[in-house]
Amino acid sequence: MSDAWTQRKPTALLVLADGTVIEGDGIGAVGEALGEVCFNTSLTGYQEILTDPSYARQIVTFTFPHIGNVGANDEDIEDLVPDNNVGAVGAIFRAEVSAPSNYRSAGGLDAWLKKRGVVALSGVDTRALTALIRERGMPNAVLAHNPDGVFDIEALRAKAAGWSGLVGLDLAKDAASDRAEVWTEGPWVWNAGYGAGENPAYTIVAIDYGAKRNILRLMSGHGARVVIVPPTASAADVLQHDPDGIFLSNGPGDPAATGEYTVPVIRELARSGIPMFGICLGHQLLALALGGRTEKMHQGHHGANHPVKDFTTGKVEIVSMNHGFAVAADSLPAGVEETHVSLFDGTNCGLRMKDAPVFSVQHHPEASPGPQDSHYLFARFFEMIDAHRTRSAA
Ligand SMILES: NC(=O)CC[C@H](N)C(=O)O
Secondary structure: OOOOOOOOOOOEEEEEOOOOEEEEEEEEOOEEEEEEEEEEOOOOOHHHHHOOHHHOOEEEEEOOOOOOOOOEOOOOOOOOOHHHOOOOOEEEOOOOOOOOOOOOOOEOHHHHHHHHOOEEEEOOOHHHHHHHHHHHOOOEEEEEEOOOOOOOHHHHHHHHHHOOOOOOOEOHHHHOHHHHHHHHOOOEEEOOOOOOOOOOOEEEEEEOOOOOHHHHHHHHHOOEEEEEEOOOOOHHHHHOOOOOEEEEOOOOEOHHHHHHHHHHHHHHHHOOOOOEEEEOHHHHHHHHHOOOOEEEEEEEEEEEEEEEEEOOOOEEEEEEEEEEEEEOHHHOOOOEEEEEEEOOOOOEEEEEEOOOOEEEEOOEOOOOOOOOHHHHHHHHHHHHHHHHHHHHHO
16 A cells, blocks of 8 residues: 555555554654554644554554644643653644744754654555555554664564554553652642642542643543552552542553453442542543443544543533443343433443542543543542532531
8 A cells, every 4th residue: 555645665554453554744753663563533633643552562543634733842741740751652744744834843843753652654544554454453563763774574464463452451550660660659639730729628639540741631620639559559549549430540451351450349349439430541440340341443533523422411522532332231230220321322431430539431531642522521520529518517
């Protein structure tokens, strides 16, 4: 599928496990990135997308043709630790990345990708690649960038074919491993100056499976002091902070694999009576803890324009999504209610416990990037906390 646009010698190749080779111009980091290739249909927010830790071991194809025009800056990064570089390992663009033009730009996308170690490919037919992913599912691949244009295609194919893929892979511990040093010094309180101030109204304990920054920013904006604990935290580790609410974060990898060590903890916390809210991986882990099942999707959901229906209000919201696994709605046991559904394919997008203040969603109410229709879910969480406090005080 070489692109008629670029007749010059390719300096980057995407080599799929089945031997398909897509040629183009290399940008960003020089080297090889191994991962699963997906497509993202967002029109804006490429920095937030590429720095979302949930994209670990993934290569993102941007369906929007012109990426890079607003450059790069230090603020639009979603990973909690800026130099950690957990997130997408590769990126694929239709058009050549042009010079940035935006008042917030601190430099070009190419240099930023290099600094972050993201291998990228431009000048390829992203529509054809997206059609291929829709037909065959998300392929494993190697994205290789060599400015001299020298590649051992067979070795790259063998590397892609030899990788067992995302299924069965726990990446939450990896995504959070850079925080290890912080955690040895005790609880890590999110204090990036986003709202809660001197006298926070709530303490939220967030279990960090690879959390996005805007989630913490929004909770802080609701007046919360957010204590971040590692993915391996026990129920006692969480409860020792006397939380008003417990948050289960988004994160990379296969929920079933991460569930092996998180399910018993979440099950215990879900029965503690303390309000609990989960997003994306947090939603999937909660479903597993309550007795449900997760499964790999064919092409996944990655974009900022997905319609979701909230059964509890009857309203439709346009949401941000990034997931390649989903909760099987028919696996939810009695006592757990499906609250949200994707209007694209009917897959599960939310649940709640009928007899406890515990709920979660598959999509990303924090957006970043994306529409803010689902911000109400944060308000719902804090209303639940207020109601719980009133009940406890009575
Ligand atoms: N954004 C997320 O938390 C992603 C969850 C999970 N890794 C998936 O791909 O489905």
